[in-house]
Amino acid sequence: MTLMDIHPGRLRVAETIANRYRDEVKADLKFVATTDRCKSLEGADFVICAVKVGGYDPLEAERKIAEAHGYYRGIGDRVSCYYGGVGAYHQLKFILDLARDMEQICPNAWLIETANPVFEGTNLVTRQTRLKTVGVCHGHHCVNRLIDALGLNKAEVSTQMVGFNHFIWLTHFIHRGKNAYPLVDQWLATKSQEYWKTVNYNEQMSPGAFNAYQLYGLFPIGDAVRSGTPWWYHTDRQAKEQWFGKDGGFDSEIGWTRYLSDKAAEHKMWEKLAEHPEQKLLEKYPFKHGGEQHIHIVDAISNDKEMKLQLNIPNSGCIPGIADDVIVEIPALVSGRGIQGVKADKLPTRLLNGVLLPRMIAMENILHAFLNGDRKALVLMLMDDHRTRSFQQAKELIDTLLAQPWNATANEHYRW
Amino acid sequence: MTLMDIHPGRLRVAETIANRYRDEVKADLKFVATTDRCKSLEGADFVICAVKVGGYDPLEAERKIAEAHGYYRGIGDRVSCYYGGVGAYHQLKFILDLARDMEQICPNAWLIETANPVFEGTNLVTRQTRLKTVGVCHGHHCVNRLIDALGLNKAEVSTQMVGFNHFIWLTHFIHRGKNAYPLVDQWLATKSQEYWKTVNYNEQMSPGAFNAYQLYGLFPIGDAVRSGTPWWYHTDRQAKEQWFGKDGGFDSEIGWTRYLSDKAAEHKMWEKLAEHPEQKLLEKYPFKHGGEQHIHIVDAISNDKEMKLQLNIPNSGCIPGIADDVIVEIPALVSGRGIQGVKADKLPTRLLNGVLLPRMIAMENILHAFLNGDRKALVLMLMDDHRTRSFQQAKELIDTLLAQPWNATANEHYRW
Numbered sequence: 001m002t003l004m005d006i007h008p009g010r011l012r013v014a015e016t017i018a019n020r021y022r023d024e025v026k027a028d029l030k031f032v033a034t035t036d037r038c039k040s041l042e043g044a045d046f047v048i049c050a051v052k053v054g055g056y057d058p059l060e061a062e063r064k065i066a067e068a069h070g071y072y073r074g075i076g077d078r079v080s081c082y083y084g085g086v087g088a089y090h091q092l093k094f095i096l097d098l099a100r101d102m103e104q105i106c107p108n109a110w111l112i113e114t115a116n117p118v119f120e121g122t123n124l125v126t127r128q129t130r131l132k133t134v135g136v137c138h139g140h141h142c143v144n145r146l147i148d149a150l151g152l153n154k155a156e157v158s159t160q161m162v163g164f165n166h167f168i169w170l171t172h173f174i175h176r177g178k179n180a181y182p183l184v185d186q187w188l189a190t191k192s193q194e195y196w197k198t199v200n201y202n203e204q205m206s207p208g209a210f211n212a213y214q215l216y217g218l219f220p221i222g223d224a225v226r227s228g229t230p231w232w233y234h235t236d237r238q239a240k241e242q243w244f245g246k247d248g249g250f251d252s253e254i255g256w257t258r259y260l261s262d263k264a265a266e267h268k269m270w271e272k273l274a275e276h277p278e279q280k281l282l283e284k285y286p287f288k289h290g291g292e293q294h295i296h297i298v299d300a301i302s303n304d305k306e307m308k309l310q311l312n313i314p315n316s317g318c319i320p321g322i323a324d325d326v327i328v329e330i331p332a333l334v335s336g337r338g339i340q341g342v343k344a345d346k347l348p349t350r351l352l353n354g355v356l357l358p359r360m361i362a363m364e365n366i367l368h369a370f371l372n373g374d375r376k377a378l379v380l381m382l383m384d385d386h387r388t389r390s391f392q393q394a395k396e397l398i399d400t401l402l403a404q405p406w407n408a409t410a411n412e413h414y415r416w
Numbered sequence: 417m418t419l420m421d422i423h424p425g426r427l428r429v430a431e432t433i434a435n436r437y438r439d440e441v442k443a444d445l446k447f448v449a450t451t452d453r454c455k456s457l458e459g460a461d462f463v464i465c466a467v468k469v470g471g472y473d474p475l476e477a478e479r480k481i482a483e484a485h486g487y488y489r490g491i492g493d494r495v496s497c498y499y500g501g502v503g504a505y506h507q508l509k510f511i512l513d514l515a516r517d518m519e520q521i522c523p524n525a526w527l528i529e530t531a532n533p534v535f536e537g538t539n540l541v542t543r544q545t546r547l548k549t550v551g552v553c554h555g556h557h558c559v560n561r562l563i564d565a566l567g568l569n570k571a572e573v574s575t576q577m578v579g580f581n582h583f584i585w586l587t588h589f590i591h592r593g594k595n596a597y598p599l600v601d602q603w604l605a606t607k608s609q610e611y612w613k614t615v616n617y618n619e620q621m622s623p624g625a626f627n628a629y630q631l632y633g634l635f636p637i638g639d640a641v642r643s644g645t646p647w648w649y650h651t652d653r654q655a656k657e658q659w660f661g662k663d664g665g666f667d668s669e670i671g672w673t674r675y676l677s678d679k680a681a682e683h684k685m686w687e688k689l690a691e692h693p694e695q696k697l698l699e700k701y702p703f704k705h706g707g708e709q710h711i712h713i714v715d716a717i718s719n720d721k722e723m724k725l726q727l728n729i730p731n732s733g734c735i736p737g738i739a740d741d742v743i744v745e746i747p748a749l750v751s752g753r754g755i756q757g758v759k760a761d762k763l764p765t766r767l768l769n770g771v772l773l774p775r776m777i778a779m780e781n782i783l784h785a786f787l788n789g790d791r792k793a794l795v796l797m798l799m800d801d802h803r804t805r806s807f808q809q810a811k812e813l814i815d816t817l818l819a820q821p822w823n824a825t826a827n828e829h830y831r832w
Contacts, residue, residue: 215792230799232807349784353777354796361769368765376631380770383646386802391648 002032004040011035016274017281024282037098041105046298048112049098049121053090056260058406062086065404069397071387072236073251083116086401087378089410092370095121099129110301112136112294113312118165119359120366122312122327127367134339135312135327136293137165139222145204146170146219149195150183162319162330162344165312166223167359169351171344173219184219199246208233208243216355217348226251228355231386297334304336313341320346326360375402375414418448420456427451432690433697440698453514457521462714464528465514465537469506472676474822478502481820485813487803488652489667499532502817503794505826508786511537515545526717528552528710529728534581535775536782538728538743543783550755551728551743552709553581555638561620562586562635565611566599578735578746578760581728582639583775585767587760589635600635615662624649624659632771633764642667644771647802713750720752729757736762742776791818791830 005011015033022029034040041047062085063074084091102109113122114136122135143159152175160172173180188210195201203225212229213219220228233243240248247254273279293309300307308331315328318341322328331342369377382394402411421427431449438445450456478501479490500507518525529538530552538551559575568591576588589596604626611617619641628645629635636644649659656664663670689695709725716723724747731744734757738744747758785793798810818827
């Protein structure tokens, strides 16, 4: 197994931790560490992409610029382009460059694409290359928070969620063989008000999640509560507090700052652990499956162990009303046969028309703008933002964002 | 030929004028007039629907209500639901009822659907019945205004326009065998400023039409300048004047009032003519083809005279990226074989994503709301209007519109 990072210090931490866990559990694994991407791809059967180009600092700077132009929390709170800065340029460029390298070096390998924006990234690669590609996220696990809050036994519940990455909705919720949606309605009617008085509720059980369920007919799961809910939940801090609780939820200035500092603290922790080889990792951080699906995919395909996972793959007719070549996040059987999507029922029309198709159009815009260097498309996308008051406002913001030093290549790329 | 109207006086005027023209030109035609719709359908080969249920007064009243809720010129200036009032309910109900009658009485007849909203109406009928249906409009003739303004000889120009009804765009503009778009650019660069100083220019040559061409890559034709141009051209009188000229164009309070009074004057004129049988019609109003396509369709199909017309028919692959079952307005060959669409090239991505797909979604929403009596869908549609500031604002307006006396059945129909 090859670990690759362009940052030697970060790479050394990952390699050290991996080797020590390997030794403690006596696994028959060999880790190779390299800063050379092409070398890391040689002989690969699976390539996991978890890149964040440039880290979060440029994104935070872009967010501040956008706020000065009238866009609270930046222009990406409801479209995933935020994850990659304006136009998602840096992430998409990396993902496509990586895929091109794979076509040369390991054309039969699977690309397990887990870097955001997963939706745009996987659509880009499946359309531009012939690589076997699958997008992976973990947001669907949040359905367990709903199960827990309703007081149900997880072993007696089955679920199905479909949509796009960060836009998945609970199509089936079955408890002891019966539709459990009435239990959601009951909880809303009898327990929600008391629950929402507590400060520490999570977004999955927020008023925003329930209101979106009432508007669109299905319950939003995981990141869908952040990304798939309508614009008027997100206009300002007050709206965010109304819909996502006292701190305004994951994407408010409070929630997001907490996320970034948690991330930094975690990184520091691994750094420190790497410096103390005498510390037994298994004692302090027991080895357990974290719920990510990457290893499952490798296991299922390589060893022909059939598993049902929640994956991002081309629709190919699985969700009616979505084009075949659009990547959808659906349950899929993974095995020696490859990855086979499970056919979904027709989605509620309000959900399809009001949430999924507009998100699909945004993806198509981002990819078109990226592939054609089309700045007009970026500005026209921003005109669709409900906070935009004039063409000049949108045009100036896009121009200003692209004029930042970290966007020099993007500024060249996107022409008027 | 059967003339049908529920209003006996109006019907009598039409019958009188038709018979007198027939006598003057000595045509071998027999007119029958009836106020009984079912009777009028008996034995029909072609049925032309040109209804406007309830006239314009309720629409004008709804427009005033919408303005009081913050929506200048009403909520339909950029979606065709305006033509039928909130949800286009009355027009759609009539069109579907008529189609159901046709299925019983003349199931093999063609329905020539020319009543607005043509886009929603034709999609409704082709999906809900097995009738042969075609939508007909005349807006594409406005391309002649562009040809004239550029000083070209119409006989040396060929054009193609595609899109949806009221949303058609000039894909081909050929003069003496060469692409004539550079002449448009040249006119814009050298003559537009002088031209726009004149008060009486038409919308087809307005700054809005040219700006939309620059944004989306193709020139909007006819009603597309009104309906297919972006939201910020339409927010208030000032914006309308900037983009459509001194009076704010066809849909401003000035332009629209003029349209309604012209309509009323025309009606009065026919009434007066009908009262004066001594007046020779041919002398005062010479018999000439008005550019409408209804008679061409009948002639082409009945007599197998192949003609190329501009018609609204199911896409069936003609425009890439639009679903097969969506009605598109494209060139089509009409003959004894029926109506055969002409395949179009891929449209510019900014136009497809920024204009056509959002309009398609609006149509799907209107039809869904109509077929399912779904008031939430109407409110969610209005939330997409850039002038909407809050959910309450949109909800209150929809509720208020539906509470008007002329909307009593619609108010029953659309449930929360």
